[in-house]
Amino acid sequence: MPDLSINFAGIKAPNPLWLASAPPTNCGYQVMKAFDAGWGGAVWKTLGVPIVNVSSRYGSINYRDTRMAGFNNIELITDRPLKDNLDEISEVKKHFPDHAVIASLMVETKEEWEQIIKDCENAGVDGFELNFGCPHGMCERGMGSAVGQEPKVLKTIVGWVMEAATKPVITKLSPNISDIREPGRAGVRGGTDAISLVNTFKSIVGIDLENYAPLPSVDGKGTNGGYCGPAVKPIALHMVRELADDPEMNKVPISGIGGIETWRDVVEYLLLGASSVQVCTAVMHYGFGIVREMETGLIQFMADKGYNTIYDFIGKALPNVVEWKDLNLNYQIIAEIDQDKCIGCELCFIACEDGAHQAIQLNKNGEIRIPEIIEENCVGCNLCALVCPVEECITMVKKDNGSEHLTWGELSEQGNIPTTFDDELAGGRGHWVPKPTAALKN
Numbered sequence: 001m002p003d004l005s006i007n008f009a010g011i012k013a014p015n016p017l018w019l020a021s022a023p024p025t026n027c028g029y030q031v032m033k034a035f036d037a038g039w040g041g042a043v044w045k046t047l048g049v050p051i052v053n054v055s056s057r058y059g060s061i062n063y064r065d066t067r068m069a070g071f072n073n074i075e076l077i078t079d080r081p082l083k084d085n086l087d088e089i090s091e092v093k094k095h096f097p098d099h100a101v102i103a104s105l106m107v108e109t110k111e112e113w114e115q116i117i118k119d120c121e122n123a124g125v126d127g128f129e130l131n132f133g134c135p136h137g138m139c140e141r142g143m144g145s146a147v148g149q150e151p152k153v154l155k156t157i158v159g160w161v162m163e164a165a166t167k168p169v170i171t172k173l174s175p176n177i178s179d180i181r182e183p184g185r186a187g188v189r190g191g192t193d194a195i196s197l198v199n200t201f202k203s204i205v206g207i208d209l210e211n212y213a214p215l216p217s218v219d220g221k222g223t224n225g226g227y228c229g230p231a232v233k234p235i236a237l238h239m240v241r242e243l244a245d246d247p248e249m250n251k252v253p254i255s256g257i258g259g260i261e262t263w264r265d266v267v268e269y270l271l272l273g274a275s276s277v278q279v280c281t282a283v284m285h286y287g288f289g290i291v292r293e294m295e296t297g298l299i300q301f302m303a304d305k306g307y308n309t310i311y312d313f314i315g316k317a318l319p320n321v322v323e324w325k326d327l328n329l330n331y332q333i334i335a336e337i338d339q340d341k342c343i344g345c346e347l348c349f350i351a352c353e354d355g356a357h358q359a360i361q362l363n364k365n366g367e368i369r370i371p372e373i374i375e376e377n378c379v380g381c382n383l384c385a386l387v388c389p390v391e392e393c394i395t396m397v398k399k400d401n402g403s404e405h406l407t408w409g410e411l412s413e414q415g416n417i418p419t420t421f422d423d424e425l426a427g428g429r430g431h432w433v434p435k436p437t438a439a440l441k442n
């Protein structure tokens, strides 16, 4: 059976499936229950000078039938005294010596950083995570994302921590920045042992149409919150990839966070360079039990592909992420409809007609209207296949013979790219479009 154990920057764990610092790691009871269910590590709810929270605290985007497709919160770090948390950390470590217990920290002064690091090490933590990401409340007090958005300050604080800590240090980044490599590189320059990302995205999930206050509302007022859950996964994946592929990051281990819910999500993060993952929203939605699907799925994937350890495939997708200019312009696919599977809903027709390239026509076929692809108009954009509600009904079929490979980069070097507004070399030149007046009914 494949071996899931990891050594993440010196932090050992039976598997790469960790709980992110958040409500599921508020207390020892939860962390013990999670380890018992199969989680390999837990980043404790951020410790610091305890805060006072508001109610309500959470909001969400319910997209059609999917509840909590995106999740938003305005809660702060732990509201429990440090001693209570540390006593429980010690107790968890006694019961689970081989699991990773990581203390997430957020304090202000150098003295506070030094003191809390010492206290946590005495309690038996396996490592630290520095919370430079919280984009609400704490940033107004000069902490959280206020640090994550200032690479120089971030580097200084990482430096303080590295001097004080004897256990490995993970720097957790805020995604609320235009180039994630800047705080990532600052962390590495400060000496961090590892990076984790993402914390939550600054957001307003909605407005209450009765009292005109942002959601979640607190006595008729609201504030921006931190957005996470399935909706943020694509953005987080891209940020993980940017850091994993950046030479200045010196290949420090990355813990991937954001919208992870299934084993497939886990594998995607690992393929893009993460070597552990962390989960919050999915556990808040479905409970600790989701780790069983993640673990068995991961083991099955590794067995199917012949991988013995997760290090056999970490970063395997990175070489396939290239710049746009390096994509093959001669690769050509077009849509094909399986007439037997089609239910005649016409969603593909209207999507292509109004939103793409007028490459689908309706064809009366008895009672049901089965659409047809107009091959010469199809540009292979995928839209119809994406909107079609029937699995595998529209497939994209390769039309080129694969013998020619030509990229924009190569075309540019040859001087064969359009350079004037009406250039003969324009890609869409001669591509048929209906006459504008054909849009009018009469």
Ligand SMILES: Cc1cc2nc3c(=O)[nH]c(=O)nc-3n(C[C@H](O)[C@H](O)[C@H](O)COP(=O)(O)O)c2cc1C
Residues within 6 Å of the ligand: 020, 021, 022, 023, 045, 046, 071, 072, 073, 075, 076, 077, 078, 104, 131, 133, 134, 172, 198, 199, 200, 228, 229, 230, 232, 257, 258, 259, 260, 278, 279, 280, 281, 282
């Ligand atoms: C209610 C809530 C509270 C959170 N509290 C913290 C926190 O105390 N410290 C921290 O580093 N991140 C905190 N986070 C962020 C999560 O650790 C995680 O980075 C983020 O939710 C993205 O992961 P997800 O999409 O799996 O939820 C919190 C998230 C939520 C939803």
Ligand code: SF4
Residues within 6 Å of the ligand: 334, 335, 351, 352, 356, 357, 358, 359, 360, 373, 377, 378, 379, 380, 381, 382, 383, 384, 385
């Ligand atoms: S792939 Fe794009 S252009 Fe081709 S039929 Fe579908 S929607 Fe139209």
Ligand code: SF4
Residues within 6 Å of the ligand: 337, 341, 342, 343, 344, 345, 346, 347, 348, 349, 370, 371, 387, 388, 389, 390, 393, 394
């Ligand atoms: S969207 Fe799919 S099922 Fe609906 S008409 Fe088009 S091909 Fe048929």
